[in-house]
Amino acid sequence: MNKIRRQSGVLVFLTPFLMVALAVVAVLAMDAARLHSVKADMQRVVNAAATAAADEAQACGAGDLTAMTNRALAAAKAMGYEEGVGSLEVQAGVLLPRESKPGELKFIQTPDIEQRNAAAVRYTRKEP
Numbered sequence: 001m002n003k004i005r006r007q008s009g010v011l012v013f014l015t016p017f018l019m020v021a022l023a024v025v026a027v028l029a030m031d032a033a034r035l036h037s038v039k040a041d042m043q044r045v046v047n048a049a050a051t052a053a054a055d056e057a058q059a060c061g062a063g064d065l066t067a068m069t070n071r072a073l074a075a076a077k078a079m080g081y082e083e084g085v086g087s088l089e090v091q092a093g094v095l096l097p098r099e100s101k102p103g104e105l106k107f108i109q110t111p112d113i114e115q116r117n118a119a120a121v122r123y124t125r126k127e128p
Contacts, residue, residue, distance in 0.1 A: 038127060041080065045088075046123045049076040053090050053119035065092050068119055076123075086125030092116045 052075035053068045069090045073081075076088055093109040095118045107120050 038125075042086075042123050042125060045076045045079045045081045046121050048079040049073070049081075049088060049090070049123070050119055050121040051075065053092075053121060054117075057092055057116045057119050065090070068092055072119070072121060081123075086123055089122040089124075091120045091122075093118055093120065 049072035053072035056068045056071045072090045073088060077083075081088065091107075091109050093107050094115050095105045095107055098104040098106045107118060109120070110116065
């Protein structure tokens with residue numbers, strides 16, 4: 001009986017710590033959900049831009065890197081890209097088989113316009 005009376009006030013001291021821990025977990029969960037949402041939005045923009053740039057690279061009488069970049073930028077803007085919020089970088093090159101892993105391709109950037117058959121797009125953005 002004496003032992004129960006000594007432990008009866010523990011909950012008063014433990015409850016604030018549990019509440020703070022619960023609040024921290026809730027904030028981290030919301031932050032992770034926002035991070036996942038931003039990543040999905042960025043991936044959608046990059047996929048559209050890369051597809052448009054690759055289409056330009058493979059078109060008959062393909063234009064230069066400027067034409068690829070302009071087409072990629074137009075596709076990215078259609079998917080919600082805003083200039084000034086992030087940067088979109090387009091690289092032209094070729095896809096070649098990887099020697100070390102058969103069945104996989106590797107992207108090699110090339111300045112030769114006659115060999116271009118692919119594009120790589122990098123989207124960087126700072127979040128508060």
